[in-house]
Amino acid sequence: MTWTGKNEVVHEPLARDEMEAMLKDVDASYAIRHVPKGAMVIWPGEADDNHYYVAEGSVECFRLDRDGRKKVIDRYGEGMFFGYHILRDDCMPMSTMRCEEDSRLVVIPKESFFKLLHGSPKFADRCVRYLFGVLSMQTNEMLNQSFYDTGQRVPMLLSGLVSERLSEGAFDERGVLIPLGNNEIADMLGVSRNSVTSVVSRLQAQGIVEKQRNALRVIDPERLADIARREQE
Incomplete structure (x- = not known):
């Protein structure tokens, strides 16, 4: 079970062949990375200039507070993208990403991400809707915690x-x-x-x-x- 109920946009996985076709259309490069279960993909406080697509497996996004208490932000399954921290100039992530099972990730360098963003209307649409979903999700959580x-x-x-x-x-x-x-x-x-x-x-x-x-x-x-x-x- 991949928990994505808080952000409806990530319920729309993109088939790998369609993702690769989008990359090819804008002449963008990518690499395949095999990541074992339990291994970290992204650490907060450590710059990472890649965007990611889950070809196989699943990835958990979470934060730890000063007391070590964990807060899961979301989970990403096959056909989903993560790593929007590269929209920041310093490419500094705010959360930790860890594989929940043996996974195969498509690693998209920042330059290729922006080729997709500027050259593929479909990809740009997904990004905008996803980020709006994150904003809605966080607003809803803030209200729930308050009330x-x-x-x-x-x-x-x-x-x-x-x-x-x-x-x-x-x-x-x-x-x-x-x-x-x-x-x-x-x-x-x-x-x-x-x-x-x-x-x-x-x-x-x-x-x-x-x-x-x-x-x-x-x-x-x-x-x-x-x-x-x-x-x-």
Whole structure:
């Protein structure tokens, strides 16, 4: 499961042959990089003058605070681009990118990125819509953090993830499986694991979710959605 529910633009993967055709049309160069699971691609505070396309695998984007607490910003699966820090003059990233599995990345140098941006209307359109999605995502998160506590934000997030899984057809008679543990949910929200565990335990006592090993099964999606809606009223 690639978590991208906060930015709808990245739900539109681009086929590799189409991506390579765009590069060829503007005479842009690129390289293929094999990155093993757990290896870093980008570090904050270290300039990186490349843009990236995920040909295989998945990449997690996150930040750590001064206490070492992790906040997941997004995850990128096959057919997705990342590395928009090269729009900055110093090419200085603000987040860490790490491969969640063995991955094959297409590395696009800054010069080639700008060839694409200026020479391919389709690529430019994707970039603008993606960056607007990031702005919308961050604004929404800021408002959620201001208006809702963890007890409210957890069911809101879970309900969103259920909707994403349902759109993928990932459900059966036992409910909807979300292949994320409490740690991953805490990382998404930037809160402590204990606070998430407390909320999940309450939802389990209500018969809405069922805790499994490194996963949650939502057995009553309608009640979860109802709780999420009430929290936002």
